[in-house]
Amino acid sequence: MISPINGYEFKNWGETLQFKPRHYFKPSSEDEIQQIVQFAKEKQLTIRVVGSGHSWTNLCEAENQILITLENYQGLIHIDKEKKQATVKSGTKLYALSELLEKNGLAMINMGDINKQAIAGALSTGTHGTGINYGIIPTQVVALSFINANGEKIECSSEHNTHIFKAAQVSLGSLGIITSITLQCVDAYNLHIQKKKETLSGIIPRLDKINQENRNFEFYWFPYTDIIQAKYSNQTQEKPNTSGFKKWFFDVFLENNLFKVISDISRTIPASAATMSKICGMAISDSSEINVSHRIFATERLVKFTEMEYGVPAEKGVECLLRIKDFIAREKINVHFPIEFRWVRGDDIYLSPAYGYDTVFISCHMYLGMPYEKYFRGAEKIFLSYEGRPHWGKMHTQKADYLKTKYPKWDDFLKVREQMDPNGLFLNQHLKEIFGLV
Numbered sequence: 135m136i137s138p139i140n141g142y143e144f145k146n147w148g149e150t151l152q153f154k155p156r157h158y159f160k161p162s163s164e165d166e167i168q169q170i171v172q173f174a175k176e177k178q179l180t181i182r183v184v185g186s187g188h189s190w191t192n193l194c195e196a197e198n199q200i201l202i203t204l205e206n207y208q209g210l211i212h213i214d215k216e217k218k219q220a221t222v223k224s225g226t227k228l229y230a231l232s233e234l235l236e237k238n239g240l241a242m243i244n245m246g247d248i249n250k251q252a253i254a255g256a257l258s259t260g261t262h263g264t265g266i267n268y269g270i271i272p273t274q275v276v277a278l279s280f281i282n283a284n285g286e287k288i289e290c291s292s293e294h295n296t297h298i299f300k301a302a303q304v305s306l307g308s309l310g311i312i313t314s315i316t317l318q319c320v321d322a323y324n325l326h327i328q329k330k331k332e333t334l335s336g337i338i339p340r341l342d343k344i345n346q347e348n349r350n351f352e353f354y355w356f357p358y359t360d361i362i363q364a365k366y367s368n369q370t371q372e373k374p375n376t377s378g379f380k381k382w383f384f385d386v387f388l389e390n391n392l393f394k395v396i397s398d399i400s401r402t403i404p405a406s407a408a409t410m411s412k413i414c415g416m417a418i419s420d421s422s423e424i425n426v427s428h429r430i431f432a433t434e435r436l437v438k439f440t441e442m443e444y445g446v447p448a449e450k451g452v453e454c455l456l457r458i459k460d461f462i463a464r465e466k467i468n469v470h471f472p473i474e475f476r477w478v479r480g481d482d483i484y485l486s487p488a489y490g491y492d493t494v495f496i497s498c499h500m501y502l503g504m505p506y507e508k509y510f511r512g513a514e515k516i517f518l519s520y521e522g523r524p525h526w527g528k529m530h531t532q533k534a535d536y537l538k539t540k541y542p543k544w545d546d547f548l549k550v551r552e553q554m555d556p557n558g559l560f561l562n563q564h565l566k567e568i569f570g571l572v
């Protein structure tokens with residue numbers, strides 16, 4: 135039997151969740167994962183799995199229960215070069231996955247802002263990037279397997295056990311422990327990213343055209359200004375033109391350190407936040423870089439923050455953002471972090487925030503240690519008035535009463551959950567509230 139590690143204390147990246155599990159396990163095989171399920175049942179304990187701890191919500195909370203990390207369960211299981219599909223162990227971190235795919239001439243179709251997550255963690259909360267023609271990361275998955283509460287290995291795919299698959303693609307770790315994931319990839323590609331300082335009022339009338347003409351487009355709007363940083367990424371045959379050091383110095387060291395100084399001033403003197411936002415906006419400069427796709431997608435986030443993100447129907451995105459802009463000005467919210475605005479193609483995954491329609495994701499950030507409650511409460515009220523669906527891994531206050539009205543396949547998901555875990559082996563308080571099981 136695999137031995138537990140006792141005395142471990144968990145803290146997530148965003149420092150919103152801290153707890154001590156009774157037992158902490160680091161399995162390195164499916165067999166060990168099945169042993170832990172058996173052990174939990176014998177001891178009448180519940181299990182939560184953690185990926186990289188990059189969610190802000192209490193999804194991974196397992197106070198005095200069992201917490202499992204799959205950091206010793208990473209790597210390639212199988213690659214099908216003809217189909218361009220890669221099957222990996224579920225604990226594989228996105229940075230390792232990207233390198234592994236690149237070595238095999240492949241790449242993920244799309245990615246989010248960072249690459250620190252475990253692939254199963256990114257999948258389980260519906261992590262996404264931007265691009266009107268690209269779905270959330272779980273849409274890149276064609277098959278997966280997991281160990282359910284009975285200790286059985288369940289295999290499902292877009293062709294086999296489809297009903298379970300549609301539930302498992304975004305499942306908040308509530309159906310069982312995902313062990314393997316098969317991704318539909320594409321040939322490795324380079325991206326040319328152009329970052330430009332523009333204005334919100336100037337870009338709004340051009341958004342549809344921009345989305346038609348660019349592979350991945352997003353922008354950051356700086357509160358108390360009309361300034362945005364627009365990011366246009368397109369596939370190119372040209373070779374990478376950045377040296378590792380130059381990229382690190384300008385994009386990582388300089389950007390993060392300057393922003394940290396500004397953020398510290400804002401935290402010390404909250405009333406300066408509006409000015410700090412204006413300084414950030416003014417300091418933006420245009421830049422251009424060509425690199426391998428995953429190196430363009432992934433950015434280093436060394437300045438910590440708290441985040442709320444909601445998906446709203448794409449055609450309502452701009453109106454929703456403008457209402458948040460008015461709210462910030464009216465309530466004089468002390469915030470200097472920009473709001474991120476991204477597009478995602480609609481899908482058919484039961485708990486996907488993009489279920490059924492193309493979606494715009496709007497993210498509100500607050501520097502770690504600065505009060506975010508008033509800002510997020512006001513923004514959330516606006517998101518809800520646009521049928522908003524919260525990002526499962528980011529701050530939100532929604533529970534079953536609201537959520538069930540926003541997901542047409544809510545009951546179908548709950549049936550699969552009940553079937554896979556009738557006694558709540560994988561539930562904690564947060565999930566019980568989300569699923570209305572309290």
Ligand SMILES: Cc1cc2nc3c(=O)[nH]c(=O)nc-3n(C[C@H](O)[C@H](O)[C@H](O)COP(=O)(O)OP(=O)(O)OC[C@H]3O[C@@H](n4cnc5c(N)ncnc54)[C@H](O)[C@@H]3O)c2cc1C
Nearest residue numbers: 185186187188189246247251252255258261262307312527
């Ligand atoms: C700096 C930063 C940048 C971010 N950028 C983006 C972004 O660009 N786009 C975006 O959409 N999100 C983004 N996020 C949010 C992040 O992608 C999600 O919260 C993601 O779920 C975190 O992955 P993780 O591996 O850390 O998972 P965790 O937070 O550790 O866990 C998330 C969920 O996955 C479950 N889980 C993990 N592994 C398994 C498994 N093997 N089996 C079953 N369940 C499992 C957990 O139980 C939990 O329910 C960002 C977060 C941070 C901190």
